[in-house]
Amino acid sequence: MTPSATSQITIEKALSKAKIAMMMLPDTVFFSTLCTSLEVVITGEVPTAGTDGRKLYINKAFFFGLTEAERVFLLAHETLHVAYLHCLRGQGKDQEIFNDACDYVINAELKQRKFSFIEEGLYNPQYAGMSAEEVYEKLIQNPNYKPKCAMPDLLSPNGKPNSPVLTAEQAKAIEQEVMAKVTQAAMMAEMSKQSGSIPSHIKRTLEELSKPKVNWKAVLSRFFSDMNKANYSWSKPNRKYLPMYLPKLHSTNLGRVDFAIDTSGSITVEQFNQFVSEVHGVLRILNPTEIGVYQFDHALQGNNIVRSVRDIIKLPFKGGGGTSPECAIEEFIKNKAQALIVLTDGYFNGRRLTDPKRPVVWVIYDNESFIPPFGKAVHIKFT
Numbered sequence: 001m002t003p004s005a006t007s008q009i010t011i012e013k014a015l016s017k018a019k020i021a022m023m024m025l026p027d028t029v030f031f032s033t034l035c036t037s038l039e040v041v042i043t044g045e046v047p048t049a050g051t052d053g054r055k056l057y058i059n060k061a062f063f064f065g066l067t068e069a070e071r072v073f074l075l076a077h078e079t080l081h082v083a084y085l086h087c088l089r090g091q092g093k094d095q096e097i098f099n100d101a102c103d104y105v106i107n108a109e110l111k112q113r114k115f116s117f118i119e120e121g122l123y124n125p126q127y128a129g130m131s132a133e134e135v136y137e138k139l140i141q142n143p144n145y146k147p148k149c150a151m152p153d154l155l156s157p158n159g160k161p162n163s164p165v166l167t168a169e170q171a172k173a174i175e176q177e178v179m180a181k182v183t184q185a186a187m188m189a190e191m192s193k194q195s196g197s198i199p200s201h202i203k204r205t206l207e208e209l210s211k212p213k214v215n216w217k218a219v220l221s222r223f224f225s226d227m228n229k230a231n232y233s234w235s236k237p238n239r240k241y242l243p244m245y246l247p248k249l250h251s252t253n254l255g256r257v258d259f260a261i262d263t264s265g266s267i268t269v270e271q272f273n274q275f276v277s278e279v280h281g282v283l284r285i286l287n288p289t290e291i292g293v294y295q296f297d298h299a300l301q302g303n304n305i306v307r308s309v310r311d312i313i314k315l316p317f318k319g320g321g322g323t324s325p326e327c328a329i330e331e332f333i334k335n336k337a338q339a340l341i342v343l344t345d346g347y348f349n350g351r352r353l354t355d356p357k358r359p360v361v362w363v364i365y366d367n368e369s370f371i372p373p374f375g376k377a378v379h380i381k382f383t
Contacts, residue, residue, distance in 0.1 A: 018075055028076075086098075091171070100147055104130075107121050256292060258294065259340075261296070263297055292304070297324070366381055
């Protein structure tokens with residue numbers, strides 16, 4: 001075996017040992033689960049360690065120069081950069097100062113959780129509990145502030161220590177990949193009864209996913225009897241939802257329900273995320289066997305099946321053209337889903353649409369004048 005091969009085995013053993021040590025610390029399921037899901041690259045291109053938003057890059061000499069407890073801290077530090085999407089949130093900002101802001105936030109979090117702090121790291125207790133953006137604003141408002149971090153660890157997409165400039169496609173891919181892993185780590189923490197290991201910022205982000213704007217209990221109660229009379233009966237009220245009178249569910253769950261999501265050029269990422277929250281709301285409340293999710297602009301851009309929260313998080317954002325829901329309606333007609341929920345601003349020509357003769361709910365945002373060509377309309381506001 002060559003010396004380089006032996007060296008590689010040694011660093012991999014050291015990394016594995018540090019990850020195991022992290023698992024052994026109290027209340028660290030979220031950190032250890034997320035850390036072990038990330039690829040680690042050993043490289044001499046970075047002087048210490050860093051991340052490009054999805055991978056961890058570690059300098060072998062620096063890593064071996066740390067104590068075992070400090071190695072655990074280093075892995076947790078870079079893992080939080082990934083979890084907080086810092087490489088994405090720093091776009092358009094002074095990269096060195098934003099890197100400092102991120103480090104202040106992360107190090108305060110880790111010190112509070114009793115990780116063994118690397119003394120050369122940035123720490124100021126006044127920044128505890130703040131977001132990176134809040135700390136950044138405080139730093140740039142100080143005309144005398146000079147970046148403290150001589151070796152920034154927010155890296156470019158190729159893992160080099162340059163300012164992280166990302167294209168929209170790169171940013172979207174990183175966010176989708178990371179949020180899927182963050183959600184899985186949070187679920188593992190909940191299952192292990194260690195919800196306290198989930199950072200408060202992550203909890204707030206995941207909670208926002210679970211806050212649909214539509215009151216699906218009230219809206220869909222009007223459509224249950226049409227969707228599947230064999231599964232529901234209006235004669236026996238479900239006490240769980242009183243005083244909201246919902247039908248009693250006789251079978252274990254509802255069949256398939258489909259969503260058609262407008263991803264035309266007028267839709268922002270934030271609006272798409274809200275649409276995804278509505279999908280999650282129906283998944284949680286109705287417990288359908290599966291949900292078909294169509295994305296449409298001028299054509300059908302996506303056709304996915306969702307059965308769990310992890311499936312929802314992985315939904316890509318595809319589109320950017322005009323608005324023509326015909327393709328989504330046609331796709332719905334082809335399958336045996338029991339109802340269709342269309343999420344759109346309603347600015348399209350509905351005269352060419354074919355009535356599928358099944359329940360259709362049009363969830364319309366910021367367009368109170370919309371009149372559905374068939375089905376029922378529910379109006380929501382994003383502001």
